[in-house]
Every structure is written in structure tokens, then in C-alpha cells.
Amino acid sequence: xxVLGYLTNGLxxxxxxxxxxxxxxxxxxxxxxxxxxxxxxMTIGAYTALVTFGVIGGLGGAVLGLPYGFxxxxxxxxAAAAVVAVATEKLVYxxxxxxxxxxxxxxxxxxxxxxxxxxIRFGSDFTRFGIRSLRPIESLVPYGVRITLHDIxxxxxxxxxxxxxxxxxxxxDLGRKMRAMADNPDLARVSGIRTKRVKxxxxxxxxxxxxxxxxxxxxxxxxxxxxxxxxLLVIFAAVILGGxxxxxxxxxxxxxxxxxxxxTPFFSNVVEALPIWPGVLxxxxxxxxxxxxxxxxxxxxxxxxxxxRPNGIAGEGAT
Amino acid sequence: xxxxDGPRGALSELTRPEGWxxxxxxxxxxxxxxxxxxxxxxxxxxxxLVGLAGxxxxxxxxxxxxxxxxxxxxxxxxxxxxxxxxxxxxMTASGSPIAGGLNPLVGLVVALVVALALALLIGxxxxxxxxxxxxxASLGLAEVVRLIVLNERWLTNGSAGLRGIxxxxxxxxxxxxxxxxxxxxxxxVIPGSPVTLKTAFWQASLNVLLVLxxxxxxxxxxxxxxxxxxxxxxxxIRSDEDLARALGKDTYSFKMQSxxxxxxxxxxxGVFYAHLNLYVxxxxxxxxxTFYAWVAVILGGxxxxxxALFGGVVIVTIREGTRFLNDVALPIDPAPLRLxxxxxxxxxxxxxxxxxxxxxxxxxxxxxxxxxxxxxxTPDSGVRERKGGGDxx
Numbered sequence: 001x002x003v004l005g006y007l008t009n010g011l012x013x014x015x016x017x018x019x020x021x022x023x024x025x026x027x028x029x030x031x032x033x034x035x036x037x038x039x040x041x042m043t044i045g046a047y048t049a050l051v052t053f054g055v056i057g058g059l060g061g062a063v064l065g066l067p068y069g070f071x072x073x074x075x076x077x078x079a080a081a082a083v084v085a086v087a088t089e090k091l092v093y094x095x096x097x098x099x100x101x102x103x104x105x106x107x108x109x110x111x112x113x114x115x116x117x118x119x120i121r122f123g124s125d126f127t128r129f130g131i132r133s134l135r136p137i138e139s140l141v142p143y144g145v146r147i148t149l150h151d152i153x154x155x156x157x158x159x160x161x162x163x164x165x166x167x168x169x170x171x172x173d174l175g176r177k178m179r180a181m182a183d184n185p186d187l188a189r190v191s192g193i194r195t196k197r198v199k200x201x202x203x204x205x206x207x208x209x210x211x212x213x214x215x216x217x218x219x220x221x222x223x224x225x226x227x228x229x230x231x232l233l234v235i236f237a238a239v240i241l242g243g244x245x246x247x248x249x250x251x252x253x254x255x256x257x258x259x260x261x262x263x264t265p266f267f268s269n270v271v272e273a274l275p276i277w278p279g280v281l282x283x284x285x286x287x288x289x290x291x292x293x294x295x296x297x298x299x300x301x302x303x304x305x306x307x308x309r310p311n312g313i314a315g316e317g318a319t
Numbered sequence: 320x321x322x323x324d325g326p327r328g329a330l331s332e333l334t335r336p337e338g339w340x341x342x343x344x345x346x347x348x349x350x351x352x353x354x355x356x357x358x359x360x361x362x363x364x365x366x367x368l369v370g371l372a373g374x375x376x377x378x379x380x381x382x383x384x385x386x387x388x389x390x391x392x393x394x395x396x397x398x399x400x401x402x403x404x405x406x407x408x409x410m411t412a413s414g415s416p417i418a419g420g421l422n423p424l425v426g427l428v429v430a431l432v433v434a435l436a437l438a439l440l441i442g443x444x445x446x447x448x449x450x451x452x453x454x455x456a457s458l459g460l461a462e463v464v465r466l467i468v469l470n471e472r473w474l475t476n477g478s479a480g481l482r483g484i485x486x487x488x489x490x491x492x493x494x495x496x497x498x499x500x501x502x503x504x505x506x507x508v509i510p511g512s513p514v515t516l517k518t519a520f521w522q523a524s525l526n527v528l529l530v531l532x533x534x535x536x537x538x539x540x541x542x543x544x545x546x547x548x549x550x551x552x553x554x555x556i557r558s559d560e561d562l563a564r565a566l567g568k569d570t571y572s573f574k575m576q577s578x579x580x581x582x583x584x585x586x587x588x589g590v591f592y593a594h595l596n597l598y599v600x601x602x603x604x605x606x607x608x609t610f611y612a613w614v615a616v617i618l619g620g621x622x623x624x625x626x627a628l629f630g631g632v633v634i635v636t637i638r639e640g641t642r643f644l645n646d647v648a649l650p651i652d653p654a655p656l657r658l659x660x661x662x663x664x665x666x667x668x669x670x671x672x673x674x675x676x677x678x679x680x681x682x683x684x685x686x687x688x689x690x691x692x693x694x695x696x697t698p699d700s701g702v703r704e705r706k707g708g709g710d711x712x
């Protein structure tokens with residue numbers, strides 16, 4: 001594969017990470033805690049879509065290699081993730097008398113409950129959507145780019161959702177309220193904003209995007225009850241890289257982490273080709289920069305960013 | 320609360336939750352005893368469970384020294400546990416790719432040294448971070464450790480894990496041959512269902528003695544440390560780090576000490592686990608171990624060592640109880656059921672009793688302060704007069 005090929009893979013994977021990281025970042029800034037159940041919210045979206053798609057089938061035609069039914073299932077998945085998140089907020093987080101650390105610990109419990117329910121219902125094995133996987137687009141293969149129509153659909157849908165969110169945040173009343181709340185919840189409250197309602201909308205948007213991310217992750221790889229939890233730390237890495245609380249930072253961070261993740265094989269080729277001296281260092285680097293450590297590299301980047309630039313690359317207050 | 324008050328006096332001093340925990344524990348113990356005597360529960364398996372409970376208690380003690388004392392959100396418990404287990408396994412196991420066949424005491428020392436190094440490696444960068452960042456960063460670094468153990472086959476045997484770990488007392492003068500030397504016992508408490516005690520039983524009882532020794536020493540060290548001036552600084556950091564800093568305490572250094580102490584205890588739990596289970600694999604570094612320890616600590620009461628002990632027993636009940644349920648009653652895969660129970664316990668505790676079931680109360684007070692006659696004497700003159708200070712500030 002060429003650099004271009006890895007870059008396009010990074011673009012596709014990055015889109016999925018972006019969908020996850022926006023929601024995590026929104027909840028982090030407005031509900032004010034690190035939501036460890038966010039990854040499993042993605043899993044909920046993915047499995048709901050799986051069930052819906054299994055029930056309704058293809059519904060006739062297809063766009064970008066995906067049947068209409070899949071898009072309907074995507075919407076249902078988004079809705080289910082949002083409903084579950086709102087119900088959790090209402091039933092668990094809201095009555096809880098806890099600081100952000102208490103909420104963080106609670107969210108781990110919530111994550112386990114989500115995952116356990118899915119695993120009890122579907123087993124712990126991998127599954128796939130009942131969609132025939134496509135061959136890479138012929139005309140792009142000479143350039144070393146091996147992407148399918150499905151990948152294009154993922155990127156296109158992510159772009160639509162992200163642009164929609166941008167319009168919502170910048171040009172609507174709700175968006176302004178959300179930005180005000182992220183900035184200073186007390187001030188927002190005394191200014192007459194119904195902060196509880198805004199918080200609920202934050203959950204809807206954040207979890208909905210996560211649900212979409214989960215469906216696309218299932219399309220990109222496979223579905224498994226652990227898919228969301230496994231991706232959670234990568235998403236955290238993206239959010240932290242972009243700066244916690246900054247939605248646009250989360251987008252940038254998601255892209256970068258997705259790129260780095262998919263470019264790891266390229267980096268390892270580079271390291272192999274470079275004459276690094278001394279030989280010991282070369283061996284160590286070759287050992288550590290390999291596909292097995294793609295996630296580990298993201299985590300190390302995350303820790304380094306936390307230490308060096310805790311506000312992330314986008315800086316503070318860019319919600 | 321002296322011993323001379325007799326059991327009645329000691330009982331009446333218990334708070335209600337303490338009474339409940341005591342009652343439930345006694346009932347549970349009786350239930351297990353009956354199960355054992357009727358032959359439903361093998362005595363060797365029972366001792367294995369006791370060993371496991373001791374191990375989780377040890378793990379919870381370690382986490383308690385970090386979260387309960389100092390308020391450090393450490394989500395890398397599994398990494399230290401795994402490093403402890405792998406440290407000793409790599410030294411002692413016959414299947415070890417690097418050393419192998421060494422005395423388990425060497426394994427213990429190596430495991431603790433490696434855990435110390437890892438604690439410094441993780442602690443130095445992350446302990447400066449805000450609490451929630453520390454949680455995320457430590458979980459990430461634990462995952463890095465797991466990936467390294469999984470992928471560096473030349474060092475750790477990769478996903479195959481390490482087999483052929485000897486018992487902890489292997490190579491000791493008397494204890495190494497103790498289980499074989501003991502005669503098989505045949506007890507018949509209830510006619511018709513005899514209980515036989517064989518070599519495996521004696522082996523298991525040795526393990527229980529070992530974990531009791533580990534946990535007992537740790538318990539007393541931690542209790543002493545928690546009450547000491549050092550422990551008071553940690554408690555101050557937990558409730559208000561800025562205050563501790565304003566009082567001239569080097570909070571980073573104190574946090575590091577507490578982190579290292581806790582990590583070493585977790586590694587100790589790992590060492591015990593390796594010699595109990597006689598096999599370690601990368602699955603032992605799964606993040607779920609971290610959250611088992613967390614459930615034990617928050618359920619028992621953050622900062623409470625008794626609570627951690629209680630939490631450890633609850634964890635084993637959940638772990639083995641789900642397996643038992645699967646065998647006997649409900650055909651549900653035990654893994655997700657366990658996960659569900661853990662999740663429900665976390666949420667329920669945080670919702671209804673965030674301080675835990677046995678929050679630290681008298682644990683933090685020197686006994687002499689309580690026995691010494693209750694309220695302190697009123698001084699004859701106020702502090703201000705004695706110091707000769709002015710009447711205005």
C-alpha cells in the first residue's frame with residue numbers, strides 16, 4: 001500500500017473516531033465528567049442497527065453499496081443510543097449527589113451494564129451486518145488506495161453529521177445555549193437558560209453521534225460487545241489531543257488519532273528503512289512501532305499531551 | 320472499647336451497618352460450612368476460594384492505599400497485579416522463556432522490584448495530572464502494559480501464557496514437602512457423606528496461610544500508616560490538595576509514596592495469584608481486574624481497610640457465584656452476568672451509599688484517645704491569653 005492508501009484508511013477510521021469523540025467532548029464539557037460509558041453507547045447503536053436491519057431488510061434500492069434499509073437502521077441505532085443515554089441521565093446521573101469523580105466511577109458501572117446486557121443477548125462472538133462486503137473501487141487501486149463504496153459512505157455520513165452539528169452549535173438557539181453552558185454553567189443558569197433541558201439535549205446529540213459512530217465501526221470492522229469499550233481509550237486520546245471540552249478540537253483530534261492509528265504500518269516501514277544508529281535503538285523502535293501497538297501509540301500520545309499541553313492542540317474555550 | 324467489656328459490650332458498640340455486615344458474614348460462613356460438611360462444597364475448593372478472597376482483599380488494600388487514603392484514581396490496578404504475577408512467574412516457572420526454575424522468594428523480590436519500577440514509570444508523569452486525567456491516563460498506560468505482555472513473545476511467551484509455576488513454598492526446608500508428608504484424612508461428620516482431605520487440601524491450606532500472612536501484615540502496616548502523621552497528610556490531600564500544599568506539604572512526593580505503596584501491595588497480590596493459580600496469561604491483565612478491585616473498595620468504603628476486606632469477599636462471591644449459578648440454575652454465560660452484577664453494584668453504591676458499607680470511623684482514631692476518658696479537659700485559660708497575644712487580629 002502507498003502512503004495515499006494509508007491516508008485514506010486513516011480518513012475513514014478517523015471519521016468514526018470523530019463521531020465518537022464529539023459526543024464524549026460535549027458530555028465532558030456540559031455534564032462535566034469523563035463518561036466511561038461512551039464507548040458502550042456506541043455498541044448499543046451498532047447492535048440496535050444490526051437488529052433493525054435484520055428485521056426490515058434491504059428495502060429495495062441501494063446508495064453507495066448500502067441498501068436503504070441500512071440507512072433506516074442507522075437512524076434507529078442513533079435514536080436508540082440517544083434514548084438509552086437520556087434514560088441513564090434521568091435514572092442514574094441526575095438523582096446522583098456526586099462530584100465529577102463520583103459520576104466518572106458511576107459511568108464505569110453503567111458501561112458494564114450496557115455491555116453485559118448486549119453480551120447476554122448476543123453472546124460475545126463477532127458478528128457482521130448482513131451486507132455483502134464490496135471489492136475496492138477499481139479506478140483507485142492503481143494509486144494504492146483500496147477503499148470500498150462503504151468507506152465513502154462512512155466518510156460522507158460523518159461529514160453530514162459533523163456539518164449538521166456545526167450549524168446547530170453556531171446558528172441555533174440550542175447551540176448558543178450549549179456553548180454558554182459549556183463556558184460557565186452557573187452564569188448560563190442565572191441568565192435564564194434551562195440548564196437541565198440543555199443537558200438532556202447534550203446527551204441526545206452526544207449519544208446519537210456515538211450511536212452513528214458505532215454503526216459505522218460495525219460496518220468498517222465487525223460488531224462485538226467489546227467494540228465500544230476497546231475504542232473508548234482511543235476516543236479519549238482524540239478528545240484529550242483536541243482539548244477537553246472543545247468540539248472542534250475533538251474533531252481535529254479524532255482525525256489525527258485515526259490517521260496515526262492507520263498510518264502505523266507506514267511508520268514501521270519508515271523506521272525499518274531508516275538507518276537508525278545505534279542498532280539497539282533501531283531494534284527497539286522496530287519492535288514498538290508495529291500494528292500490534294497502534295492503540296498503545298495513541299495512549300502514549302494522550303499521556304504526553306496531558307503532560308505537555310493539557311488544553312490540547314486547539315487550546316481552551318473553542319466550543 | 321477494651322477487650323474486658325466482653326462480647327456483649329463489643330457488640331453493642333457496633334454501628335448498624337457493622338452489625339449487618341457481621342451478621343451476613345457469619346450467616347454466609349455457616350452456609351459454606353454446612354455446604355462443606357454435606358459434601359456439596361469440596362474443602363480444597365473452599366480453601367481455594369478463601370485464598371482468592373484474600374488475594375482480592377490484598378488487591379483492594381493496595382487500591383485503598385491510593386484511592387482511599389490519598390484520592391488517587393488509579394485505573395491501572397490490573398497492570399500492577401499482572402506485573403507482580405508475571406514477575407514471579409518468569410523467575411520460577413518451568414515454561415519461562417528467560418529465567419525459570421528459581422526460588423519463589425527470588426520471584427517475589429523481582430516482582431516487587433519490577434512493580435516499583437513500573438510504579439515510578441507510571442507515577443512520575445501522571446501524578447501531576449488532575450484527578451480525572453489521572454484516571455484516563457492510568458487506564459491507557461495499563462493497556463500499554465497489557466499490549467506489551469501480549470506481544471513481546473520472547474519475554475512473556477505471548478498469548479500462550481506461562482505454565483509450570485511452582486507453589487510458593489517450593490524449595491523451602493519443611494513446607495515444600497508438607498502437603499505430601501501429611502496423611503490423607505477422612506472425616507465423616509454426617510454419616511454417608513465422608514470428606515477426605517488429601518495432598519491438594521494441604522497444599523491449599525498452605526496457600527491460605529500464605530495469603531493470611533500477606534494480608535495480615537499489609538492490614539496492620541496500612542492501619543498504622545493511615546493513623547500516623549503521614550496518613551493524616553494523605554487524608555488532607557484527599558480532601559483538599561491545595562490546603563495540604565498551603566500547609567507546606569510536598570503533595571507530589573506524598574502522592575508518589577502512596578502510589579508506590581499501593582502498587583507494591585497490588586504486585587504482592589499478583590505474586591500470590593501466580594503461585595495459587597500456577598498459570599498466568601495476558602488475560603490476567605484485563606481491565607476487569609482493575610474494576611473488581613474498585614468495586615471492592617467503594618463497596619467496602621473508601622479509606623476503610625475492613626471495608627476492603629469485606630469487598631474482597633463480595634468479589635469472590637460474585638465471581639464464583641455466577642459460575643455456580645450457571646452450573647446449577649440459570650443457563651446464562653457467567654462472564655456477562657458477572658459484568659452486570661459488577662455494574663449494578665457500582666451504580667447502586669454510588670447512588671444509595673456513596674461512602675460505602677463500612678466507611679472509616681473509629682479506624683482513624685487512636686484507641687487511647689477513645690479510652691482515655693472521652694472529652695478532653697477544658698483548659699483553665701484560653702489559648703490567646705496564654706500566648707499573650709493581642710485582643711485584635
